[in-house]
Amino acid sequence: MADLDTLSFESGLGGDLRDVQFLRARANGLTICGCAHAAFLCKLSQSLRENVKRPASEEEEGDRNALRVGILGMGRIGKQLLTSLLETVGIQPAQINISTRRPESSAECRQRGVQCYLDNGRLAAWADVLFLCCLPSQLAAVSADLRAHLPKQCLVYSFVTAVPPKSMGSRDTLALINDLFQLKAPQCEKFTAQSYISSAHASSLSPDE
Numbered sequence: 783m784a785d786l787d788t789l790s791f792e793s794g795l796g797g798d799l800r801d802v803q804f805l806r807a808r809a810n811g812l813t814i815c816g817c818a819h820a821a822f823l824c825k826l827s828q829s830l831r832e833n834v835k836r837p838a839s840e841e842e843e844g845d846r847n848a849l850r851v852g853i854l855g856m857g858r859i860g861k862q863l864l865t866s867l868l869e870t871v872g873i874q875p876a877q878i879n880i881s882t883r884r885p886e887s888s889a890e891c892r893q894r895g896v897q898c899y900l901d902n903g904r905l906a907a908w909a910d911v912l913f914l915c916c917l918p919s920q921l922a923a924v925s926a927d928l929r930a931h932l933p934k935q936c937l938v939y940s941f942v943t944a945v946p947p948k949s950m951g952s953r954d955t956l957a958l959i960n961d962l963f964q965l966k967a968p969q970c971e972k973f974t975a976q977s978y979i980s981s982a983h984a985s986s987l988s989p990d991e
Contacts, residue, residue, distance in 0.1 A: 813859055816941060817866040820913060823939065824851060825871050827911060848877050852909030854902060854924065856882035856891070859941050860915035864891065881905040902927035906936065914940040 795803070828849040851873060853860050860880070867873045875895030881902050882888055888898040899905075906912055906928045916924050921942050932938070956975055963970045 813862055817863045820863055820939060821866045821871045850908060850910045851878045852905040852912040853880045853915060854905060855915035856880055856888055863913060879905055879908055903931035906931040909936055911937045914942050918942055
């Protein structure tokens with residue numbers, strides 16, 4: 783039935799909605815791109831953990847050195863993120879916990895060995911990296927759940943759109959990253975920013991575009 787236009791999603795759209803169909807593909811692209819960034823972050827974090835010298839007391843803990851990843855929310859982004867982490871980064875199911883409003887509907891996750899429950903505070907206290915995959919309307923309540931349980935060393939990565947984080951320009955961010963690396967390794971080569979936008983193409987666009 784793939785070629786039957788009357789059964790396609792687009793057939794039910796009015797004229798105004800047809801003009802914005804491209805946003806579906808763009809949203810999918812942004813989701814995949816965001817999950818790729820998140821996967822890279824986890825891979826980098828895991829590599830750093832393996833190379834940082836730890837006190838003997840911590841080394842005795844064994845697999846505690848493995849990165850623990852929390853995913854808060856199991857909608858479209860949360861599911862795509864879980865798949866990316868399991869299939870591309872090499873993170874084991876036991877290293878991932880999920881907090882979702884419908885843990886009973888996450889049978890597929892449990893079958894893969896990923897623990898699912900509804901307890902945002904518990905997830906925050908457990909995770910080394912915490913991904914927020916909730917809706918913007920839920921962010922205030924989620925933040926309240928996390929505030930008292932979030933350890934200082936936990937890295938929070940937000941997929942929540944339409945809610946800007948504390949503004950920090952790319953130059954300031956880059957300077958901060960370089961400063962952190964210089965503290966650990968003064969001879970470390972500094973990161974630099976490079977634009978991937980074609981200046982010739984950009985000159986033909988309006989400011990909004």
